[in-house]
Amino acid sequence: MIILEWWVIATIIAALTQTLRSAVQRQMKPVLGDDGASYIRFLYALPFAWLVVITYQQMTDIEIPTTTLWFWIWVLLASVTQIIFTVLLIRIFSRRSFAAGTAFSKTEVLQAAILETIILGVMVSLLTGLGIIFGVVAVVILAFAKSALTRNEILKSCFSKTSAIGLASGTFLGLATVCYKAAAVSLISDDLFMRAVYTGGIATTIQVLAMGAWMLIFTRQQFVACFVNWRGSIGAGFFGAVATIGWFTAFMLQTVASVRAVGQVELLITLAISILWFKEKSNRIEIIAILLLTLSIVMVLLGS
Secondary structure, three states: OHHHHHHHHHHHHHHHHHHHHHHHHHHHHHHHHHHHHHHHHHHOOHHHHHHHHHHHHHHHOOOOOEOOHHHHHHHHHHHHHHHHHHHHHHHHHOOOOHHHHHHHHOOHHHHHHHHHHHHHOOOOOHHHHHHHHHHHHHHHHHHHHOOOOOHHHHHHHOOOHHHHHHHHHHHHHHHHHHHHHHHHHHOEOOOHHHHHHHHHHHHHHHHHHHHHHHHHHHOHHHHHHHHHOHHHHHHHHHHHHHHHHHHHHHHHHOOHHHHHHHOOHHHHHHHHHHHHOOOOOOOHHHHHHHHHHHHHHHHHHHHO
16 A cells, blocks of 8 residues: 555656646747757756756665666667657647547557556556557547547548657657666666666766767757757756656555556646636536546446
8 A cells, every 4th residue: 555655646746747847848949949848858867867866865874776687678679669659759749630640659558558468477467458549549539539530530640640759659659658767677676766866867967868869969959049048948947856856656565557647637637727726617528538547546446
């Protein structure tokens, strides 16, 4: 029960701070461009990520984890696939059928469950599995609910190139989350939290170096803009670092699929704010999807 409580708390914190991080990125996108807005989540998360590692190590006197070959393999794979996911997701927003692409990217939770079984040999319970499926259906419905597409246009867009990109982005994100857990598990340390934050620090470092090198070659102006506009960008790093710590801590305590499924509470919070604060109206389809998503989260919690 204690483990259940802690992983749920960590997941909710991760989901909330991820929402705030995304809000900062959206705000900075007109100034920094697509690549720049993506890069600041890694660049300015770096000092915060290592600050947590160093502070926790000094406070607890726990040794820094010993790395293994498998750790470096998994963390490199996870870092690269997360960058690819980010690039693909940005491409979706610039295409016509972005609703379909976004919907298919939301299949990440279901794909993570399958990949976790293949890579780590971890299977979720039947109740959790059904909850994950219901959740995926709910977020796909929500992705289409706000679009002005007709039924025929929605069906046609499901077989578009954008949908393929969305599905691929979901695959890369699902693979990244599973590989992050595999990396953390591969570390030699008895402290779960230290494993989580150390993995986050290493991963963020790799992403800053890899994406930074790519931007220096292909989008140098956006790379420079990330440093010039540091005041507006640093929030993305702070919230991104907290989200990463939350996700990785939850991954150490529970299956990746369960964590990501419960993390969809972020959508419910966003919808609640839009309805209660901004007085936006929801149609019948959205209400059904919201209820289905709520049910899915409850099922995952009961089955985990």
